[in-house]
Amino acid sequence: MFSSIITPxxxxxxxxxxxxxxxxxxxxxxxxxxxxxxxxxxxMMLTGAFFGTVLxxxxxxxxxxxxxGILSGVVVAAIHAFASINLRADQVVSGTAxxxxxxxxxxxxxxxxxxxxxxxxxxxxxxPIFNFPDPAGFMGGVWHWINVVVFSHTPxxxxxxxxxxxxxxxxxxxxxxxxxxxxGEHPRAADTVGINVLRGRWVAVLxxxxxxxxxGANLTLEQVGSFTENMTNGRGFIALAANIFGRWTPVGSxxxxxxxxxxDALQIKLQAFRGQIDIPPxxxxxxxxxxxxxxxxxxxxxxxGPAAVGKPYEKE
Amino acid sequence: MSDSKEGTxxxxxxLKILKGVGTPFFAVxxxxxxxxxxxxxxxxxxxxxxxxxxxxxxGTPKAIGDxxxxxxxxxxxxxxxxxxxxxxxxxxxxxxxxxMGGLTAAWLGVLIGTLPWYAAVPIxxxxxxxxxxxxxxxxxxLKAKIGAHEVITTMMFTYIAKYIVSWLVVGPLxxxxxxxxxxxxxxxxxxxxxxxxxxxxTLQSFPFLALGRAHTGIFIAVIAAVVVWFMLKYTTLGYExxxxxxxxxxxxxxxxxxxxxxxxxxxxxGALAGIAGAVEVMGxxxxxxDQFSSGFGFTGIAVALLAKNHPIGVIPAAILFGALSAGAxxxxxxxxxxxxxxxxxxALVIFFVAADEVFTWKVKRRQKEAVSSVQ
Numbered sequence: 001m002f003s004s005i006i007t008p009x010x011x012x013x014x015x016x017x018x019x020x021x022x023x024x025x026x027x028x029x030x031x032x033x034x035x036x037x038x039x040x041x042x043x044m045m046l047t048g049a050f051f052g053t054v055l056x057x058x059x060x061x062x063x064x065x066x067x068x069g070i071l072s073g074v075v076v077a078a079i080h081a082f083a084s085i086n087l088r089a090d091q092v093v094s095g096t097a098x099x100x101x102x103x104x105x106x107x108x109x110x111x112x113x114x115x116x117x118x119x120x121x122x123x124x125x126x127x128p129i130f131n132f133p134d135p136a137g138f139m140g141g142v143w144h145w146i147n148v149v150v151f152s153h154t155p156x157x158x159x160x161x162x163x164x165x166x167x168x169x170x171x172x173x174x175x176x177x178x179x180x181x182x183x184g185e186h187p188r189a190a191d192t193v194g195i196n197v198l199r200g201r202w203v204a205v206l207x208x209x210x211x212x213x214x215x216g217a218n219l220t221l222e223q224v225g226s227f228t229e230n231m232t233n234g235r236g237f238i239a240l241a242a243n244i245f246g247r248w249t250p251v252g253s254x255x256x257x258x259x260x261x262x263x264d265a266l267q268i269k270l271q272a273f274r275g276q277i278d279i280p281p282x283x284x285x286x287x288x289x290x291x292x293x294x295x296x297x298x299x300x301x302x303x304x305g306p307a308a309v310g311k312p313y314e315k316e
Numbered sequence: 317m318s319d320s321k322e323g324t325x326x327x328x329x330x331l332k333i334l335k336g337v338g339t340p341f342f343a344v345x346x347x348x349x350x351x352x353x354x355x356x357x358x359x360x361x362x363x364x365x366x367x368x369x370x371x372x373x374x375g376t377p378k379a380i381g382d383x384x385x386x387x388x389x390x391x392x393x394x395x396x397x398x399x400x401x402x403x404x405x406x407x408x409x410x411x412x413x414x415x416m417g418g419l420t421a422a423w424l425g426v427l428i429g430t431l432p433w434y435a436a437v438p439i440x441x442x443x444x445x446x447x448x449x450x451x452x453x454x455x456x457x458l459k460a461k462i463g464a465h466e467v468i469t470t471m472m473f474t475y476i477a478k479y480i481v482s483w484l485v486v487g488p489l490x491x492x493x494x495x496x497x498x499x500x501x502x503x504x505x506x507x508x509x510x511x512x513x514x515x516x517x518t519l520q521s522f523p524f525l526a527l528g529r530a531h532t533g534i535f536i537a538v539i540a541a542v543v544v545w546f547m548l549k550y551t552t553l554g555y556e557x558x559x560x561x562x563x564x565x566x567x568x569x570x571x572x573x574x575x576x577x578x579x580x581x582x583x584x585x586g587a588l589a590g591i592a593g594a595v596e597v598m599g600x601x602x603x604x605x606d607q608f609s610s611g612f613g614f615t616g617i618a619v620a621l622l623a624k625n626h627p628i629g630v631i632p633a634a635i636l637f638g639a640l641s642a643g644a645x646x647x648x649x650x651x652x653x654x655x656x657x658x659x660x661x662x663a664l665v666i667f668f669v670a671a672d673e674v675f676t677w678k679v680k681r682r683q684k685e686a687v688s689s690v691q
Contacts, residue, residue, distance in 0.1 A: 039467055089670040092406055092467060096617055097666035104659030111654035112358050237471045244468075282483035289472040289479075293454070296464045 008148035010269055011262075015153065016223060018254070018261025019160045020045065020215040024239035025246065025253035026160075026167050027211030033171070033248060034204030035184040035308045039095030040080050041212045042236025043102030048073040048216025050106040053227035054113065056123040056220075065123070066156070066217045073213020074206050076102065081205040085198055088312035099236075107229050119228040126154045126222050154222040156214065160254070163211070167250035180204060184306030187313045197313045212236070234289065241292045245299050248306065256295075263291045336629065339672045340622050344636065347664035354660060355653055365651040372646025373639035379646075381510070381527030384534050385600065387631075387638030389414070389592035389609070391537035393616025394634050395544050396448075396588035398625040402548060403581035404561040405459070407452065409470025410589040411613025412477035416451040417444035417590025419481050421597040422604035423489060425501025433504040440505055441536065441594055448590020449583040451477060456582035460575035466582065474613070482606045497605035507531045507599035533595030538631065540591060545627035557581050589613060610641070618662045621669045637662065 024041045031038040048069035056065030076098060083094040111117055130151040134144050171177035179200060182190040187197045215235075220227050238260055245259075246252025267284040274281060352362040373383045393410045400407040407413075421440045428436050455469035484490075484498070491499040510527045511519060519526050548554035559567040560577040568574050592612055601608055615637050622636070623629035640662070644655040 083667065083671065087671050089667075093621065093666065093670045096406075096408065097663045097670065100614065100618070100659055100666065101663035104656045104661075104663055107656035108354075108358075108654045108660060111656065117654070117656075234471060234475050237468050240465075241468050241472075280483045280487055282479040286476045286479040289475040292472045293458075293469055296469060297458055297462070 005266075005269055005273075008145045009152075010265055011149045012152050013265035013268065014258065014262040015149070015157055016261070017264040018257040019157045020218045020223075020235055021239045021242055021260050022160050022164060022254045022257035023156075023215035023218065024212045024236055025242040025257050026164060026250045027208030027215075028240050028243040029246070029248050029250055029253050030167065030171075030180065030204050030211075031208035032243065032309050033180050033184045033306055034201045035187055035306060035311065035313065036081075036084055036201055036205050037091040037095065037310045038080065038205070038208055039092050039240070040076070040098035040102075040236075041208070041239050042232055042234065043095075043099035044073045044076045044209050044212035045216040045219070045236050045239075046099075046102045046106055046230070046232045047076050048213030049220040049231060050110070050216070050227050051213075052217035053120055053123050053220045054109075057121065060124055062124050062126045062221045065221050066126070066214065069217030069221075070210045070213045073209040073211070073216065075209070077205050077209020077212075080209070081202050084312065085201050085205070088314065091310055091312075103230060106227075110227070110229065117229060120226045122226045123221070125225045126156065128152055128154050129158070154218075156218040156222055159214075160218075164250050164254035171250060181306070184308055187308050187311075191313075191315065197315075201313070212239075215239075238288060238292050241296050244305070245295050259295070260288055260291065263288050336624060336626065340624065340629075340633070340669060343622065343665055343668035343672055346668050347661050350664050351657055351661040355657060360653045361651055365647050365653045365657075368647040368650035369640070369643035371643070371650075373643035377524045377526045378528035379642065380524075381530035382642035383635060383639040384510075384527065384530040385638070386641045387634045388531070388534045388537050388599065389596050389612040390615055390619050390634035390638050391534075391631055392540060392592035392595065393589050393613050394619030394623060394630040395537075395541055395627055396585040396592075397616045397620035398623060398627060398630055399544060399548070399557070399588065400581055400585040401620055401625045402561045403557045403577060404564070405578065405581050405585070406467050407470055407582060407585040407589070408467045408617065409452075409455070409472075409474040409613070410585070410592075410616050411609065411611065412470065412474030413448035413451045413586040413589035414593040414596075414609055414613045415474070415477040415481050416593065417448040418593030418597045418604050418608060419477075419484065420444045420447035420590070421505075421594035422498045422501060425505040425598065425603075426499045428502055428505060430502070431504055436502060436505040437507070437598070440598060441591055444590040444594030445587040446590070448586040448588070448593065450586075451590070452582045452586025453579070456579040456586075459582065460578040470582075478606075481604060485605050491603070495605070498603045500602050501598065505598055506602060507533045507536075507595060510534075529600070531595075531599035533599035536591065536595060537634075540588060541627050541631055544588070548627060553580065589616070592616075615641070615662065618666050621666055624669075 024045055028038050028041055051072035052065040052069035055068035056062045080094055080098055083089040084091040107117065110120065114120055132147050132151055134140055134147060171180065179190065179195050182195060183197055183200045191197050216232065219231065242256040242260060243253050245256035267287045270277065271281050271284050355362040355365055372379055374380055393414060396410050397407055421444045424440055424443050428439065451473060452470065455466050455473060458464035458469055459466045486496045489498045491497055508531065510530045510532060511525060514525050548558060556572045556577045559570065559572055560574050564574045596608060597604055619630055619633045619637055623633040640658045644658045647653050648655050
């Protein structure tokens with residue numbers, strides 16, 4: 001049974017499951033590093049997932065869907081930015097309102113557009129980029145592992161890895177990154193040396209919306225193939241935990257998401273053995289949520305967030 | 317947030333009420349206006365929609381009953397959220413505690429068998445309170461000891477609670493038959509409908525008492541509101557709760573343990589959500605199943621914010637959202653507007669209430685600036 005659980009597609013599936021979490025988590029990292037809490041990742045992801053499917057169904061092109069997903073995430077993020085940066089509203093309250101709004105708007109528009117609640121028709125999906133054959137022999141077996149784990153994926157899975165590395169570089173090696181971190185640690189000091197705090201935070205919140213929207217598009221256009229109401233199922237909150245576990249760094253967020261992705265992949269895999277293991281499927285389904293709590297309990301205290309996160313900035 | 321000094325005269329008191337009610341009133345008005353605009357832009361007849369919404373929520377005694385039916389759990393979850401907010405804690409996972417409270421009531425409700433109602437009802441309510449508090453306890457400890465954000469942890473516990481319930485109703489607690497649900501609770505544990513308290517003759521002469529499905533759980537909810545109000549205003553526990561919410565470091569200096577207060581606050585918040593689950597089981601469904609709550613825990617957030625965290629204010633706020641939820645069905649049926657518009661209105665209310673606080677704060681700041689520039 002062990003050898004039928006630990007298969008190359010378990011690891012491939014872990015990478016796939018990690019992707020939406022990682023994209024949203026990196027968005028959360030960038031947002032929180034600028035000093036804005038983003039509880040609304042869940043809603044931004046849901047919106048991205050919805051508009052990704054809607055535009056794909058309308059145009060037939062999943063790439064247009066991806067673009068729509070990103071853009072819709074940015075639009076939702078703009079509401080959060082305006083409320084929490086300009087109006088200085090409570091960022092958690094604004095985030096909650098956005099999550100409820102996303103649930104309402106996607107559900108409402110779904111019934112308006114397709115005449116029924118629940119799930120949309122299946123849309124076109126993004127296909128895996130590579131398609132290498134498996135040669136025979138021992139080397140063929142090794143190659144099979146590499147082929148499945150590394151080369152079997154759809155585009156956004158690779159894009160997420162590139163984004164993680166690029167964001168890490170940008171955050172620590174560029175002037176933009178230095179400024180971003182300053183905004184979240186000590187906005188007053190940043191302001192004193194001439195950094196535009198409000199603009200810097202706006203940019204960070206919009207980027208996080210775009211990434212969460214892309215995460216949603218990955219869910220619908222690469223994993224599921226249709227939109228279901230409330231399909232994000234708490235992934236935005238798990239992504240926030242991944243961001244904390246990854247110590248507010250993009251690569252760290254990605255690696256933490258891999259852990260959650262692996263738990264999810266394992267959970268799905270184990271469900272196939274329901275006949276052999278006498279554990280109800282609900283216990284597998286709750287695994288990612290339990291893991292999130294355990295990870296948070298184990299890591300916090302040693303993982304310290306940006307000093308000024310959650311505090312609205314006001315010029316003197 | 318609304319802890320201003322007690323009004324010195326009757327006029328002062330009236331002014332205070334007016335101030336407390338004015339801004340939420342405008343928040344609701346604005347949200348409804350924007351909601352109508354969205355309906356109109358989507359090609360729906362907004363006037364017909366609101367007429368249907370009114371009919372389904374206040375149009376007949378039965379409709380009023382439906383509104384009260386849905387307000388009952390909302391009062392309780394709203395109270396829970398408000399109690400947490402007062403201590404600066406955001407119990408976003410009230411839904412999970414509601415599930416655990418409901419589960420406990422459904423389970424014990426079958427077990428208690430032939431106990432009389434005056435024993436059965438309190439036992440179930442208290443057990444549900446303990447279950448709700450227990451479900452908030454781990455997030456509370458994590459918050460108090462290591463600062464793990466309660467928004468993430470209580471949310472995770474909500475998903476876990478839902479999976480536990482969905483397992484139990486197909487597994488160990490499943491009632492015989494094809495439907496995944498628990499057994500019907502004992503008749504003595506059922507909260508009777510309000511109209512069943514009156515004789516048929518009384519109902520005939522006073523038709524407005526025929527409140528359909530509304531049940532006596534609403535009295536439990538109103539009593540809870542008064543108790544929470546009293547607690548916050550007159551007890552040490554409530555004082556500590558407010559002190560920690562207003563200024564934790566000052567509270568700590570003043571000898572209040574912030575950690576202990578945090579744990580107590582989240583557990584009390586959970587206990588209130590737990591009662592909400594119990595009254596749903598005991599007054600509406602008589603059992604528990606997967607979808608027994610239509611997001612009452614989450615709507616409780618909007619209820620508390622609209623009430624500005626005032627325990628008595630929670631009651632009208634809950635009735636408003638209860639009415640929206642009760643009328644939504646009629647609205648979909650008669651005006652063909654998707655029920656989801658209710659969620660949009662709910663989100664808008666939260667935005668406008670949050671923004672309103674900002675505006676009043678800004679005004680205060682300008683006044684302060686004006687004063688300091690004079691000096």
